[in-house]
Amino acid sequence: MTQPCGAILAIGDELAIGQSLDTNTRWIAEQLTARSLHIIEHTTLPDDQHAITDAILRLAQHADFIIITGGLGPTADDLTRHSLAEALSEPLVEDDRALAFLEDIERKRGRSLTPARRSQALRPVSASIIDNPTGTAPGIRAVLTTRARVTHIFCLPGPPREMVPMFEGAVLPALPENPTHAIRTRILRCYGIPEADVATALAGLMRRDRNPLVGTTASNAIISIRIRYEGEPGAADSSLRETERQVRAAIGPYIFGAGDDTLPAVTLGALRAAGDAMLVAESCTGGLTGAMLTEIPGSSDVFLGGWITYANEMKSAHLAVPAADLQSPDIGAVSAHTARNMARAALANAPDASRGFNRIHSIAITGIAGPTGGSDRKPVGTVFIAAATRDNDSGVLTDEVRHFLIAGDREDIRIRSATTAIGMTLHRLRNSSPETLLWQVAPTDRAEARA
Amino acid sequence: MTQPCGAILAIGDELAIGQSLDTNTRWIAEQLTARSLHIIEHTTLPDDQHAITDAILRLAQHADFIIITGGLGPTADDLTRHSLAEALSEPLVEDDRALAFLEDIERKRGRSLTPARRSQALRPVSASIIDNPTGTAPGIRAVLTTRARVTHIFCLPGPPREMVPMFEGAVLPALPENPTHAIRTRILRCYGIPEADVATALAGLMRRDRNPLVGTTASNAIISIRIRYEGEPGAADSSLRETERQVRAAIGPYIFGAGDDTLPAVTLGALRAAGDAMLVAESCTGGLTGAMLTEIPGSSDVFLGGWITYANEMKSAHLAVPAADLQSPDIGAVSAHTARNMARAALANAPDASRGFNRIHSIAITGIAGPTGGSDRKPVGTVFIAAATRDNDSGVLTDEVRHFLIAGDREDIRIRSATTAIGMTLHRLRNSSPETLLWQVAPTDRAEARA
Numbered sequence: 001m002t003q004p005c006g007a008i009l010a011i012g013d014e015l016a017i018g019q020s021l022d023t024n025t026r027w028i029a030e031q032l033t034a035r036s037l038h039i040i041e042h043t044t045l046p047d048d049q050h051a052i053t054d055a056i057l058r059l060a061q062h063a064d065f066i067i068i069t070g071g072l073g074p075t076a077d078d079l080t081r082h083s084l085a086e087a088l089s090e091p092l093v094e095d096d097r098a099l100a101f102l103e104d105i106e107r108k109r110g111r112s113l114t115p116a117r118r119s120q121a122l123r124p125v126s127a128s129i130i131d132n133p134t135g136t137a138p139g140i141r142a143v144l145t146t147r148a149r150v151t152h153i154f155c156l157p158g159p160p161r162e163m164v165p166m167f168e169g170a171v172l173p174a175l176p177e178n179p180t181h182a183i184r185t186r187i188l189r190c191y192g193i194p195e196a197d198v199a200t201a202l203a204g205l206m207r208r209d210r211n212p213l214v215g216t217t218a219s220n221a222i223i224s225i226r227i228r229y230e231g232e233p234g235a236a237d238s239s240l241r242e243t244e245r246q247v248r249a250a251i252g253p254y255i256f257g258a259g260d261d262t263l264p265a266v267t268l269g270a271l272r273a274a275g276d277a278m279l280v281a282e283s284c285t286g287g288l289t290g291a292m293l294t295e296i297p298g299s300s301d302v303f304l305g306g307w308i309t310y311a312n313e314m315k316s317a318h319l320a321v322p323a324a325d326l327q328s329p330d331i332g333a334v335s336a337h338t339a340r341n342m343a344r345a346a347l348a349n350a351p352d353a354s355r356g357f358n359r360i361h362s363i364a365i366t367g368i369a370g371p372t373g374g375s376d377r378k379p380v381g382t383v384f385i386a387a388a389t390r391d392n393d394s395g396v397l398t399d400e401v402r403h404f405l406i407a408g409d410r411e412d413i414r415i416r417s418a419t420t421a422i423g424m425t426l427h428r429l430r431n432s433s434p435e436t437l438l439w440q441v442a443p444t445d446r447a448e449a450r451a
Numbered sequence: 452m453t454q455p456c457g458a459i460l461a462i463g464d465e466l467a468i469g470q471s472l473d474t475n476t477r478w479i480a481e482q483l484t485a486r487s488l489h490i491i492e493h494t495t496l497p498d499d500q501h502a503i504t505d506a507i508l509r510l511a512q513h514a515d516f517i518i519i520t521g522g523l524g525p526t527a528d529d530l531t532r533h534s535l536a537e538a539l540s541e542p543l544v545e546d547d548r549a550l551a552f553l554e555d556i557e558r559k560r561g562r563s564l565t566p567a568r569r570s571q572a573l574r575p576v577s578a579s580i581i582d583n584p585t586g587t588a589p590g591i592r593a594v595l596t597t598r599a600r601v602t603h604i605f606c607l608p609g610p611p612r613e614m615v616p617m618f619e620g621a622v623l624p625a626l627p628e629n630p631t632h633a634i635r636t637r638i639l640r641c642y643g644i645p646e647a648d649v650a651t652a653l654a655g656l657m658r659r660d661r662n663p664l665v666g667t668t669a670s671n672a673i674i675s676i677r678i679r680y681e682g683e684p685g686a687a688d689s690s691l692r693e694t695e696r697q698v699r700a701a702i703g704p705y706i707f708g709a710g711d712d713t714l715p716a717v718t719l720g721a722l723r724a725a726g727d728a729m730l731v732a733e734s735c736t737g738g739l740t741g742a743m744l745t746e747i748p749g750s751s752d753v754f755l756g757g758w759i760t761y762a763n764e765m766k767s768a769h770l771a772v773p774a775a776d777l778q779s780p781d782i783g784a785v786s787a788h789t790a791r792n793m794a795r796a797a798l799a800n801a802p803d804a805s806r807g808f809n810r811i812h813s814i815a816i817t818g819i820a821g822p823t824g825g826s827d828r829k830p831v832g833t834v835f836i837a838a839a840t841r842d843n844d845s846g847v848l849t850d851e852v853r854h855f856l857i858a859g860d861r862e863d864i865r866i867r868s869a870t871t872a873i874g875m876t877l878h879r880l881r882n883s884s885p886e887t888l889l890w891q892v893a894p895t896d897r898a899e900a901r902a
Contacts, residue, residue, distance in 0.1 A: 014668050014677065016490050017636070018480025025495075029469025039467050040502065042495035044476075047666065051491065075650045076657045077666040108856070110892065116650040134860050159670070161863055280738070280759065286750070287733070287741025290759040294737025297822055297861055305765040308731065308741040310756035313802035318769075351764035371748055410748055 004176035005038040007063040009045065009055055011071035011080055012158060016046035024069045024163055031167065032067075034185060036178040047071065052083035060087075060144045060151040064176060067167075070158035072137040074116040080155050081140065085124040088144055092122040098129045098138040105136055130154065130170040135162035139170065182233035186212075186240045188247060189261055190223040190254040191423045192437040198223055201250040205243065212243045220412065221419040221438060222263065225255075253432055256423070264292045264299075267422050270429040271302040277357040278425060279350055280306035281319055281342040281364040282418075283333065284383065289365065289418040304354060306346060306362075319345035319364075336384050336401040336445055339364045343386035343399055344449075355392055361428065362388045363421040367406075369413045381406045383417045387424040397449045400424070400433070403442040454634075454681075455627035456489040458514040460496065460506055462522035462531055463609060467497035475520045475614055482618065483518075486626060487634040487684075498522065503534035511538075511595050511602040515627055518618075521609035523588040525567040531606050532591065536575040539595055543573040549580045549589040556587055581605070581621045586613035590621065633684035637691045639698060640712055641674040642874040643888040644705040649674055652701040656694065663694045671863065672870040672889060673714065676706075704883050707874070715743045715750075718873050721880040722753040728808040729876060730801055731757035732770055732793040732815040733869075734784065735834065740816065740869040755805060757797060757813075770796035770815075787835050787852040787896055790815045794837035794850055795900075806843055812879065813839045814872040818857075820864045832857045832890075834868045838875040848900045851875070851884065854893040 008028050014020040025042045032039055040062055045051050052071070059066050071080030085092045098121035099113075106113050123129060123140050130139030137157035144151045154171045156163045190198065195218040199206060202225070205214040212229040227243045229236045248255060257266045271278060280289045287308045293299050307318050312333055315321040319342045325331045331338065342364035354360045367383030374380035383406050388399035404420065406413045420437060427433040435444060459479050465471040476493045483490055491513055496502050503522070510517050522531030536543045549572035557564050574580060574591050581590030588608035595602045605622045607614045641649065646669040650657060653676075656665040663680040678694050680687045699706060708717045722729060731740045738759045744750050758769050763784050766772040770793045776782045782789065793815035805811045818834030825831035834857050839850035855871065857864045871888060878884040886895060 012668070013666055013679070014675075015477075016480065016493065017484040018477045018482075018490075019484075019636075019638075019677070020668070021474065021477050023472065026466075026469045026472045029467065031469075033468040033470075039469075039497065040499075041506075042467065044493040046490070055492075073667075073669075074647045075667055076659050077664075105858075109890075114647050114651050116654070117647045134863070135858070158668075161860060282738070282741075284745075285742070286745025286754070287731070287738030287757070287759065288745075290733075290738025290761070291736070291742045291865075294735075294739075294761060295862060295865070299737070300761055303737070303761055305759040305761035306738070307758060308738065308756040310741070310745060310751055310754055311802065311804065313804035314756040317802040318800070349769070351762065351768040353762065353764035411746065414742075414746070 003038045003178060003181070004064045005040050005062070006032055006065040006067065007040050007059040008042045009059065009066060009068045010042070011045055011047065011052060011068060013047045013077065015044050015070070024158065024160055027160070027164070028067050028069070028167065031172065032175070033183060035172070035175060036181050036183045037175060047077040047079055049079045049083050049086065052079060053086040056083060056087040056144070056153065060146050061148045063151055064149065065152040065154070067171065068153065068155045069163055072120065072139065072155060072157045074120050081122050084127070084140060084142060084153065084155060088124045088126065088142060090124040090126055093125050094121050095123050095129045095138070098123070101131070101138065102136065130156070130166055132157065132162055133165055133169070135159060137162065139166050141170070141174070179233070182229070182231065182236050184229045184236040184240060186227045186244060187259055188225040188227070188244065188255050189257045189263070190225065190251065191221055191256050191263055191419070192427070192434060193223065193251065193254040194438055195223050198225070198251060202247060205246055212239055214243065214247065221416045221423065253434060256426060262296070263419060263422050263426065265296045267426040267429070268293065268296055268299050268302055270426055271361070274429055275358040276361060276429070277302045277304055277354060278361040278363070279304050279346045281346040281362060282306065282308050283310060283315070283342070283366040284369045285365050285414050285418045286310055288414055289363065289421055292418055292422065304350065309342065315342065318349070320348070321345070334366050334368055334378055334382055334384060336403060339366050339384035339386035340399060340401050340447070342366065343388040344397070347388055347390045347397065358392060360390050360392065361425050363425055365417050365421050367413070367417055369410045371410060379405070381408070381413055383413065385417065385421045385424060387421070387428055389428060395450055399447050401445045402437065402440050404439040405441045406439045454489050454632045455515045455629055456491050456513070457483055457516040457518065458491050458510040459493045460510065460517060460519045461493070462496055462498065462503060462519060464497045464528065466495050466521070475609065475611055478611070478615070479518055479520070479618065482623065484634065484636070486623070487629045487632060488626065489634065498528040498530055500530045500534050500537065503530060504537040507534060507538040507595070507604065511597050512599045514602055515600060516603040516605070518622065519604065519606045520614055523571065523590065523606060523608045525571050532573050535578070535591060535593060535604065535606060539575045539577065539593060541575040541577055544576050545572045546574050546580050546589070549574070552582070552589065553587065581607070581617055583608065583613055584616055584620070586610060588613065590617050592621070592625070630684070632682065633680070633687045635680045635687045635691060637678045637695060638710055639676040639678070639695065639706050640708045640714070641676060641702060641705040642672055642707050642714055642870065643885060644674065644702060645889055646674050649676070649702060653698060656697055663690055665694065665698065672867045672874070704885055707877060714870060714873050714877065716747045718877040718880070719744065719747055719750050719753055721877055722812070725880055726809040727812060727880070728753045728755055728805060729812040729814070730755050730797045732797040732813060733757065733759050734761060734766070734793070734817040735820045736816050736865050736869045737761055739865055740814065740872055743869055743873065755801065760793065766793065769800070771799070772796070785817050785819055785829055785833055785835060787854060790817050790835035790837035791850060791852050791898070793817065794839040795848070798839055798841045798848065809843060811841050811843065812876050814876055816868050816872050818864070818868055820861045822861055830856065832859070832864055834864065836868065836872045836875060838872070838879055840879060846901055850898055852896045853888065853891050855890040856892045857890045
């Protein structure tokens with residue numbers, strides 16, 4: 001049995017001319033690879049009906065399946081339906097179910113179906129519709145039989161948020177199996193340690209001739225450790241498990257999760273498990289920390305909210321930071337002192353309902369995200385983060401302030417600040433705070449008080 | 452003379468299997484588009500010599516030039532040199548200058564040239580070497596003559612740090628000039644209107660046989676309208692201008708910017724121009740609106756900050772929303788009444804420094820982002836957004852509240868809510884608020900009061 005193989009085709013002028021970066025193809029390639037399916041080619045084409053048709057016919061000579069993204073919208077430059085029909089030598093017909101779906105969407109919005117929208121119900125006569133649970137463009141599934149082989153073709157819309165659930169729900173279950181050869185991947189997620197330190201700690205495990213293969217990728221403050229097994233399916237689980245054990249033995253305290261775990265989701269879970277809740281007080285991150293936490297469904301159980309004190313006057317008016325501190329050349333808005341005051345004020349201003357939790361945590365972030373605003377003493381990337389905890393039983397308040405010099409541009413600095421702040425809370429919840437975290441430039445300053 | 456056209460070929464297993472994201476192709480496509488060169492295709496292939504050879508021969512039928520990245524390293528899976536030689540039907544020879552370059556690098560590192568490294572000096576006999584000023588892999592330049600045409604082929608290494616200077620130094624100057632044919636693109640950005648309505652309003656302009664060609668892409672609440680002129684350079688400007696005029700005549704009030712303009716940046720600019728400032732009061736977006744605004748450098752001029760009142764108790768404690776309203780089955784946290792109260796409280800709690808601006812604006816967002824928490828009366832996607840303005844001279848406070856049913860999953864609903872809120876502020880700044888915006892399901896409720 002030869003290995004089933006596929007091709008990926010991305011459609012759109014905006015991709016061909018380089019205006020937009022195609023991230024769908026890579027994501028689909030990862031999914032296919034995880035299923036041990038071979039990928040012979042990715043191709044990107046402009047909105048050119050004949051070029052798309054030619055590519056479908058050419059790829060069908062070599063591929064058992066073709067995944068096409070884009071070109072399913074309602075406008076005249078959406079040509080995937082027409083190209084597919086041309087490749088199949090079939091007319092387009094209106095699909096009843098797709099039409100009902102489109103009419104239903106418009107009815108809920110109090111509108112009637114325009115001819116442009118109605119064209120999205122078209123499919124080649126032998127094809128079938130793939131439901132789109134998160135958007136308006138139905139997908140199409142067809143089979144193209146040539147002298148060379150039978151090729152399954154799946155057309156999905158371009159927006160990743162629509163494409164991903166359709167791929168997972170309708171394409172993946174329909175793809176061929178590969179029973180004799182397994183590729184299995186396990187991913188561990190770390191926070192707070194430089195990638196080079198991970199590489200040193202895992203040197204023996206990261207040799208390229210090893211199976212499972214261990215690799216790392218860093219994205220902002222998060223390092224992902226990929227353990228990849230390739231071979232006989234029966235040995236996959238035990239082999240992955242043993243390598244994971246060795247990785248955890250080397251850098252365990254920095255590992256916060258596995259697979260799709262994110263730092264905000266794991267932190268919210270740890271808050272829930274502890275019966276605790278949290279608040280944020282954000283300056284240079286401007287709401288990003290709250291946004292990252294509330295991106296997680298169910299965050300409202302344990303995330304109460306907070307303050308975006310971007311202007312100094314907001315820090316004084318709502319987080320009790322003395323105006324004199326902000327004006328003092330020795331203190332200023334970007335300082336350990338102000339970060340601590342912000343975190344403590346957040347706890348002091350917590351609503352009465354916060355008394356119903358075992359503990360209430362706050363994080364405060366103040367820094368210089370750039371590109372301007374830096375100085376010799378406080379260059380761009382200088383960020384102070386305070387994390388504070390009030391124990392509602394004992395009334396004891398503990399806090400810690402860390403001083404960072406974070407690498408990167410404005411966006412990097414903001415994301416890395418918010419991630420670090422969330423990670424500090426997780427470490428406190430786990431009673432496992434490392435003395436120094438990634439980018440930290442001064443010893444941690446810890447204090448205790450009565451709330 | 453027909454328009455010179457090219458193709459881009461990216462080589463590497465790590466790209467084909469989706470392990471790495473190819474950013475080279477998009478960058479090259481942008482450079483070619485900026486030179487008015489037409490791109491017929493991008494293709495990504497695994498490290499498979501015959502597949503690469505076949506692709507070179509196929510693309511040479513249609514392309515005047517082919518840019519290849521990757522596959523020039525020293526290892527056994529670097530096959531671009533061999534494929535190029537096979538496509539040219541030529542042997543590989545060792546290039547003296549490349550050999551001296553490679554020997555020099557190794558000597559500086561105190562090593563001698565290994566056979567693997569030495570293979571990087573190979574090139575097809577008729578080809579020439581492209582110097583690599585920042586790395587170790589020389590590039591290759593060749594000419595492939597087929598019955599169809601003469602195709603110039605440029606092979607560059609995969610690491611962007613090496614590829615970019617080689618492309619700029621050696622490829623760009625060697626590409627065909629296009630004095631008689633120009634491709635020029637103008638992009639307009641819209642907010643607040645469904646893509647299908649844009650398609651209907653611009654139906655005549657979006658015909659595929661028209662020049663300039665008009666196309667649309669939607670990303671969350673933003674629709675980008677691409678006007679693409681192709682033809683004689685002298686007519687490009689007037690032709691683009693005339694089509695832009697027609698687009699603006701059709702959907703002008705929804706267009707907020709052009710080119711790289713983003714809605715947050717344009718809104719911050721409009722605030723600055725008006726001498727105004729703004730605050731946010733966020734519930735379901737949890738800080739995302741603040742994060743989107745503060746992502747823009749310089750936002751601190753006009754963005755003061757705000758409140759993340761995710762828990763109801765935060766709404767009562769800090770935005771003066773009566774607890775009775777929140778508990779009332781007829782009102783509740785997700786209601787026009789609460790949104791208005793939040794927006795007005797944000798203005799009332801603005802720091803004294805806000806009196807120094809001409810006007811102070813606030814936006815308040817309360818809704819159900821899902822996936823749970825919806826009901827028959829208030830399904831997931833129900834979002835109320837209030838925008839309020841206090842004129843500091845007259846003391847007059849005006850506001851508007853809109854009721855939306857926003858499509859998509861939790862992340863979509865949050866991004867679209869924040870975008871809509873920012874857009875409402877921009878419309879107020881421009882005195883051009885449409886009566887109904889995308890996803891709006893009830894008439895706009897406007898009010899005026901003394902602050």
